[in-house]
Amino acid sequence: MHSSALSKIHLKIRLPMISRLFLLILLFKIASSSFSRNGSNRVVVIEEAYLNWIKQMGSLTHSLFKKGENKLKPCLTITVNKDPRSGDFVTIQKAIDSLPEVNLCRVVISIHAGTYREKVEIPATKAYVSLEGEGSDKTIIEWDDTADRLGLNGRPLGTFASATFAVNSPYFIAKNITFKNKAPLPPSGALGKQAVALRISADTAALVGCKFIGAQDTLYDHIGRHYFRECYIEGSVDFIFGNGLSLYEGCHLHAITNSYGALTAQKRESMLEETGFSFVNCKVTGSGALYLGRAWGTFSRVVFAYTYMDKIITPRGWYNWGDKKRELTVFYGQYECSGPGSDFGGRVPWSRELTQQEAKPFISLSFIDGYEWLSNLKL
Template sequence: MPPLKYLVVSGLLLMAAPLFAQVTPPPTATTKPAEAPSFNKAVRLTVAPDDSGDYRTIQEAVMAVRDFMQVEATIFIKNGTYREKLVVPSQKTHITLLGESKEGVVITYGDYSGDAEKHTTYTSSTVRVQGNDFTAENITFENSAGPVGQAVALHVEGDRATFRNCRMLGHQDTLFLAIENSRQYYQDCYIEGTTDFIFGASTAVFDHCIIYSKRDSYITAASTTPRQQFGFVFFDCQLTAAPEAKKVYLGRPWRPHARTVFINTDMGAHITETGWDNWRNPDNEKTAYYAEFNSRGPGAPAKNRVAWSHQLKAKDAKQYTLEKIFAGPTAWTPQRK
């Protein structure tokens, strides 16, 4: 047995070892403090189907963005076909989906109302945008279900949504502008469908868009509420159609106070002389507001338009500016590019 003094010293050293192990040395001059999480730092992510980006699916990239961003989070999407039922949740704000090319980036799915999964119009969408301050450029949104009834390609309910140089492909109910407190701007877009393929309660502007009817039916079905001054407004658009489409109406009211206005629009011969329909309910004629200004082309003559529609005078048309249409509780004027 070793002498007592050696045992005492050894014991003190053993007790001290853990104490020294818990002491963190002071930072040196070159140590950088950890960066605090920020909602104000721009983010850029890349999606690619071949593993050359940060993510392989758009949904993964969207969910990777911090909630309630205050500056842009740009998700660059490389060319490819993305079979996704994409949702941009309400907490994912200030997201931009930027496609490599309009024809090359396709988001597609095939749900439709009444399918085996018991989807409705409200759940059939390929892409659903709930977050505010959303932007999409150079992207195709497609519902691939075919002519089987209501099948939404793009469903938008977020406020201050912008779509530039995009395509919306489908048949019935292609583009759903879902709720009244949503302001939406579409510039240089291509939208195709059969029946009511631009529909809903939002306030929306279509600026230099091509609207393509695939058969005889109705282009718009607004459900504007009495609380809204503006519904759907089309500026400098082209109304085109497939050869088999011979009798297409500009719109019919999904709800009584529907508001739809066409300004400086080229209308093909497929647009019916009467222009508008009351959805087999004469009472709708008392509240719906359907108007045109300076329509052009073979489908434009106003002579035989329904008596309850309006031909605007120049002074009336001047009220239709982006600033006034999108005034809302907080001002918003999307920038034309």
């Protein structure tokens, strides 16, 4: 191979030496049937194979999701007010319980200002529920469960059941509400202190102008396609985590740790899973030393684009969860980010500074098929 061509490949493949060798060997095998005796042709084939690999890592065909068919015109509006004389219900859970077991039309639950201390869950069959608060600083839903707290069966709740608010139904919408887990910030290394403010375990959810307040594991972005717009998310360790396919647009991510923490822990487990987190036009601030993400899943996928990063972001940026093999399979990238924490020079070599072409699939509503189920939503 010509030395100039080799240097070009090394610039494009930002992987550690072992990873590069592994990838090059793999690409040689993939392309072996196309190799000619001409060395320059070999370089072209390897370069094309590598770009195809990047395309596959970034591809989002969403074949595993059905077409989103939202219902936005309300068939019913009910109110929740702590004053029983001024609303239909005094608790949010009772308002949800009043809906049909199989709900098939859009129901708007208008929640008046106040702090609602309750643990809330929306069952899987009650789709098309909208919650509308009077402002994220005025309408607050809070509880304080942690993963190690004992449930009614005498066993620890676990992270999943620690959520203050849990959504199991599709087409959920929330506007102008704070979801809060009041459990205190745990000491570094403490076990069983995961404390979820909101868990979304359903497809096609939109949350606008909301706040998610907690410490460890604040927002459980569990499964499904989700859209967060102009939200505030506060936490310490892995405070946005799960295996959702989610777009965060114009959100403020704020760390509250005095030691090491992590913003994301995305759990994509294979190349067949069409999941990942994308942060576009966001802002990262706070205290401590923060990783952009930890590779909870072997094929974890997270992208930051046009995002301001304060100096709290550790120069390396990403953590492999203690498993070097994951460095070969994760997809971590940033594009056109700014601020003192955005400098790509010190990043781990298995993350990427994306090109415009590579970033394109991650920075619009098409990332979550949003043009199908969000296009007529008044945000």
